Amino acid sequence: GAGVSQSPSNKVTEKGKDVELRCDPISGHTALYWYRQRLGQGLEFLIYFQGNSAPDKSGLPSDRFSAERTGESVSTLTIQRTQQEDSAVYLCASSLDRGMGPQHFGDGTRLSIL
């Protein structure tokens, strides 16, 4: 596809369960970013991948959050033992390279923890 693809679009799960969110970046984009956006608030940076370099994990809020990316392809964001405060929209973005041009966002995954 032409754009950033995220799945699932919506996820409802019970507190304490693990969830896995997926992001498929634009083909050729080496940089990939995950953000969290709570209702009515701004974007909160979580993690950044650039090619095969070590990811910048400085935004991950706790050790329940982790993310992986193989090469320049799909990334998964995993939240273990979900809590109600994890409820948010999780947005993925990609860009050509680190700082090369704008980021392009996927539609996001709306996560609701019951």
Next chain:
Amino acid sequence: RKEVEQDPGPFNVPEGATVAFNCTYSNSASQSFFWYRQDCRKEPKLLMSVYSSGNEDGRFTAQLNRASQYISLLIRDSKLSDSATYLCVVTTTSGTYKYIFGTGTRLKVLA
């Protein structure tokens, strides 16, 4: 001081009005600048990049003032469909490379 600051608004303007937003940034070494638009419960979408000489795209004009460290967005002949939150984005290399997002300025265009 936040790295990127925006007036949260809301700016309530009538249809056809001209409205301008500013965004200030703190890192003088910031390299690239963008305006995004975010509709309610949607993802941010790129509106336009901001170039040093200023640039225009239809009713939208973006300016960069490096000396005073701000960027601006001007919207002429506002439409109801322009109602959204406008996010300012600045790239910086303070230690690691990042896109820094402002918290956005909310615009409401009224009939």
